[in-house]
Amino acid sequence: xxxxxxxxxxxxxxxxxxxxxxxxxxxxxxxxxxxxxxxxxxxxxxxxxxxxxxxxxxxxxxxxxxxxxxxxxxxxxxxxxxxxxxxxxxxxxxxxxxxxxxxxxxxxxxxxxxxxxxxxxxxxxxxxxxxxxxxxxxxxxxxxxxxxxxxxxxxxxxxxxx
Amino acid sequence: xxxxxxxxxxxxxxxxxxxxxxxxxxxxxxxxxxxxxxxxxxxxxxxxxxxxxxxxxxxxxxxxxxxxxxxxxxxxxxxxxxxxxxxxxxxxxxxxxxxxxxxxxxxxxxxxxxxxxxxxxxxxxxxxxxxxxxxxxxxxxxxxxxxxxxxxxxxxxxxxxxxx
Numbered sequence: 001x002x003x004x005x006x007x008x009x010x011x012x013x014x015x016x017x018x019x020x021x022x023x024x025x026x027x028x029x030x031x032x033x034x035x036x037x038x039x040x041x042x043x044x045x046x047x048x049x050x051x052x053x054x055x056x057x058x059x060x061x062x063x064x065x066x067x068x069x070x071x072x073x074x075x076x077x078x079x080x081x082x083x084x085x086x087x088x089x090x091x092x093x094x095x096x097x098x099x100x101x102x103x104x105x106x107x108x109x110x111x112x113x114x115x116x117x118x119x120x121x122x123x124x125x126x127x128x129x130x131x132x133x134x135x136x137x138x139x140x141x142x143x144x145x146x147x148x149x150x151x152x153x154x155x156x157x158x159x160x161x162x
Numbered sequence: 163x164x165x166x167x168x169x170x171x172x173x174x175x176x177x178x179x180x181x182x183x184x185x186x187x188x189x190x191x192x193x194x195x196x197x198x199x200x201x202x203x204x205x206x207x208x209x210x211x212x213x214x215x216x217x218x219x220x221x222x223x224x225x226x227x228x229x230x231x232x233x234x235x236x237x238x239x240x241x242x243x244x245x246x247x248x249x250x251x252x253x254x255x256x257x258x259x260x261x262x263x264x265x266x267x268x269x270x271x272x273x274x275x276x277x278x279x280x281x282x283x284x285x286x287x288x289x290x291x292x293x294x295x296x297x298x299x300x301x302x303x304x305x306x307x308x309x310x311x312x313x314x315x316x317x318x319x320x321x322x323x324x325x326x
Binding site: 136141 | 292
């Protein structure tokens with residue numbers, strides 16, 4: 001009498017459908033999971049003043065001038081120094097030094113949501129002025145209004161990126 | 163009481179006798195006239211050599227096999243998958259699932275706008291500590307800027323070069 005076996009084209013089609021779904025899942029996962037790039041810590045020193053010179057902001061702070069003017073009250077912002085390091089096994093690593101001003105990275109760890117928890121030391125001369133712990137998102141800068149210098153003020157900026 | 167067929171067969175075979183014979187012949191007078199023909203017919207039926215030879219002895223067997231073959235051929239045709247616009251339903255199902263997956267991928271996987279610094283800005287001060295009691299630290303949280311304001315710091319000498 002007749003058999004009930006499934007024809008080869010139907011089996012092949014089902015296999016193709018499952019393979020397509022599996023391939024899509026792999027591609028989507030590969031795009032969703034970020035690649036493990038090394039963490040980099042960046043810092044800069046800005047001189048905020050009311051002099052007539054044009055602002056000279058680093059590329060990472062492009063577009064921040066209006067907000068800096070609104071928050072700190074100064075018209076002009078000049079880049080004094082900037083430095084970036086690759087973070088590996090942090091333990092009080094100097095991040096930026098300019099004159100008597102030193103920024104040290106005390107600890108840094110990544111959070112599951114893509115941010116970073118950072119512990120920072122601000123040292124002026126040989127005195128530790130401030131220790132702070134903060135959480136930042138990828139590339140989001142944290143601003144520290146530092147000491148006065150000449151006709152303006154020192155602004156310290158720190159940002160972390162992966 | 164014997165049936166008519168039993169008595170007739172016994173009468174043809176000659177085993178009916180006595181009162182039964184007289185009674186049967188009285189009830190069926192016409193059968194006596196045709197007894198010779200009945201005996202001839204019985205002889206023909208019992209003679210195996212007289213059976214006619216059929217030209218197609220397997221006629222009925224071949225008819226049955228043809229019907230079986232016909233039903234078998236129809237069976238697989240009934241299981242043929244239906245087609246929509248030339249593609250099997252399974253293929254359309256795969257296309258549909260793939261489309262839904264791609265749509266979900268586009269909608270759910272975030273793609274940040276790195277050109278705008280205000281997009282996805284996250285900066286939160288967890289704690290701040292100053293060593294000098296005359297130095298005070300306050301945190302100002304704005305939508306796209308977080309500032310730690312230190313007050314009471316010593317002024318940096320103006321002759322000091324902070325360029326690096």
